[in-house]
Amino acid sequence: MNNAIAGFSKLSKEEKINWIAKEYFSDPATATALIKNYWNSDAKLQQLHDEFIENTITNFYLPLGIAPNFIINEKYYTIPMVTEESSVVAAAAKSAKYWSTRGGFKATVLNTEKIGQVHFIYKGDEAKLKQFFTKNKQSFIEATDSLTANMKKRGGGIIGIELRDKTDVINNYYQLHATFETRDSMGANFINSCLEQFSKTLVTKAADYELFSEEEKDIRVVMSILSNYVPNCVVRAEVSCAIEALADKNIENPAEFAEKFLLAVKIAEVEPFRAVTHNKGIMNGIDAVVVATGNDFRAVEAGIHAYASRNGQYSSLSHAKIEDGIFTFRLEVPLALGTVGGLTTLHPLVKLALEMLEKPSAEELMQIVAVAGLAQNFAALRSLTTTGIQEGHMKMHLNNILNQFNATEEERMLIKKHFENHAVSHAAVVNFIEKLRQ
Numbered sequence: 001m002n003n004a005i006a007g008f009s010k011l012s013k014e015e016k017i018n019w020i021a022k023e024y025f026s027d028p029a030t031a032t033a034l035i036k037n038y039w040n041s042d043a044k045l046q047q048l049h050d051e052f053i054e055n056t057i058t059n060f061y062l063p064l065g066i067a068p069n070f071i072i073n074e075k076y077y078t079i080p081m082v083t084e085e086s087s088v089v090a091a092a093a094k095s096a097k098y099w100s101t102r103g104g105f106k107a108t109v110l111n112t113e114k115i116g117q118v119h120f121i122y123k124g125d126e127a128k129l130k131q132f133f134t135k136n137k138q139s140f141i142e143a144t145d146s147l148t149a150n151m152k153k154r155g156g157g158i159i160g161i162e163l164r165d166k167t168d169v170i171n172n173y174y175q176l177h178a179t180f181e182t183r184d185s186m187g188a189n190f191i192n193s194c195l196e197q198f199s200k201t202l203v204t205k206a207a208d209y210e211l212f213s214e215e216e217k218d219i220r221v222v223m224s225i226l227s228n229y230v231p232n233c234v235v236r237a238e239v240s241c242a243i244e245a246l247a248d249k250n251i252e253n254p255a256e257f258a259e260k261f262l263l264a265v266k267i268a269e270v271e272p273f274r275a276v277t278h279n280k281g282i283m284n285g286i287d288a289v290v291v292a293t294g295n296d297f298r299a300v301e302a303g304i305h306a307y308a309s310r311n312g313q314y315s316s317l318s319h320a321k322i323e324d325g326i327f328t329f330r331l332e333v334p335l336a337l338g339t340v341g342g343l344t345t346l347h348p349l350v351k352l353a354l355e356m357l358e359k360p361s362a363e364e365l366m367q368i369v370a371v372a373g374l375a376q377n378f379a380a381l382r383s384l385t386t387t388g389i390q391e392g393h394m395k396m397h398l399n400n401i402l403n404q405f406n407a408t409e410e411e412r413m414l415i416k417k418h419f420e421n422h423a424v425s426h427a428a429v430v431n432f433i434e435k436l437r438q
C-alpha cells in the first residue's frame with residue numbers, strides 16, 4: 001500500500017484526521033471518534049497543545065502522580081511525577097516516608113556550567129590559527145553583547161571560550177569550545193544563539209585576517225550547537241543514618257540489609273549489564289519529575305548516560321558505603337534544567353507542577369530531581385535485595401490487568417481480596433477472573 005501524501009502539513013487538523021482514518025483504519029469512524037475523544041473540551045486549551053508541535057491530531061495522556069513527604073535539606077516537598085509505569089510513584093512515596101524519619105535527603109549542587117561548540121575545518125598553519133584566536137577572542141564575546149545582555153542581568157552569560165585542536169581525530173578539525181552560565185533557564189536557545197554568532201564572527205574575522213593565506217581564510221563551519229553532555233553541571237543527593245536506624249518492619253536485620261545493599265551497588269559499579277538496569281531505575285524517578293516540570297528528558301537522558309560512562313565503562317550513578325557504623329547512599333548526576341522559559345509558563349500543568357514545588361530555582365530543581373532518582377534507586381534496591389520486586393510490582397499492576405478485562409466493581413473487590421494473600425501473576429489473575437465469570 002502506498003500511503004505517501006504531498007502537502008500534508010498544509011491540511012487542516014480535520015483533514016489530517018480524515019486522511020489518517022481513511023488510510024490506516026478498517027473502521028475509520030471508530031478511529032476518528034477515539035482521536036476526538038481525547039481532545040480537550042476547552043478549545044483554547046486544545047489549541048495551545050496543538051501548537052506545541054506540528055501535525056497534531058490529538059493528545060496522548062500520561063498520568064501525573066504526586067509523591068509527598070520528601071524532606072530535602074530540611075524542607076518538605078510534594079513531588080509531581082509523570083510516568084506510565086505502575087509502582088514508580090508508590091516507590092518514591094515509600095522512600096520519602098522512610099527517609100523522613102532518618103534525617104531526610106541532603107542535596108548539593110556541585111557546579112552549573114553548560115557547554116556549546118562551534119565545529120569547524122581550518123586547513124593551514126595551527127600556530128597562525130592560535131594567534132588569530134588570541135587576537136580576536138574579545139571580539140567573539142563582544143559580538144554577542146546584544147544576545148547576552150539580559151542573561152548578564154540575571155547573573156549568567158558566557159564564562160569562557162577556547163580554541164581546541166581536534167586534528168588528531170579528524171584532519172583539519174578544530175572547535176570553539178565555550179562554557180556558559182544560564183541561571184534558571186536550561187539555556188538551549190541562549191547557547192545556540194551565542195554559538196551561531198561565534199560562528200559568524202569566526203568566518204568574517206578569518207576572511208579579513210591579513211596573516212592567513214587564501215586557503216587559511218576559508219574556514220568552514222560544520223555546525224554550531226550546545227552539548228547535552230554537562231559533566232560540570234552536577235548535583236549530588238545523599239541519605240545516611242546509623243546502621244541500626246535502617247531497621248523497620250521489613251528490615252529486621254539492618255546490618256545484613258546494609259551489607260547486601262552495598263553489594264548490590266558494587267555489582268552495578270562493576271557490571272555494565274546490571275548498571276544499565278540499576279540506572280534505569282534511577283531514571284524512573286528522574287524522568288518523571290523532568291517531564292512534570294516541562295524539561296527536556298531526552299537531553300537529560302543522553303547527558304546522564306554519557307556521564308555514567310565517563311571512565312570508559314558504563315557504571316552505576318549511585319554509590320554506597322558504611323563507615324564508622326554509618327550507612328551512606330549517594331547519587332551524582334549531571335542535570336541541565338530550567339524553571340523559566342520553554343514550557344514552564346506555557347503548559348498549564350507544568351506551571352502547576354512548579355507551583356507545587358514552590359517555584360524552585362533551577363538549582364533547587366536539580367536537587368529535587370536528583371533526590372527523586374536516589375529515592376527510586378533506594379526503593380528498587382531495597383525490594384530487590386529483600387522481597388524481590390515482583391510482589392510489589394504485580395500488586396500495582398493488578399489494576400492494569402483488571403482494566404484490561406473490564407472488571408466490574410464487584411469482581412474487583414473479590415479479586416483484590418483474594419490477592420491480598422496470594423501471589424499476583426497475569427495468569428493467576430486471568431484464571432481467577434475466568435472462574436468468577438463461569
Ligand code: MEV
Nearest residue numbers: 277278280281380381389
Ligand atoms: C524497573 O522499572 C526498575 C528496576 O528494574 C530498577 C532496578 O533493577 O534497580 C526495578
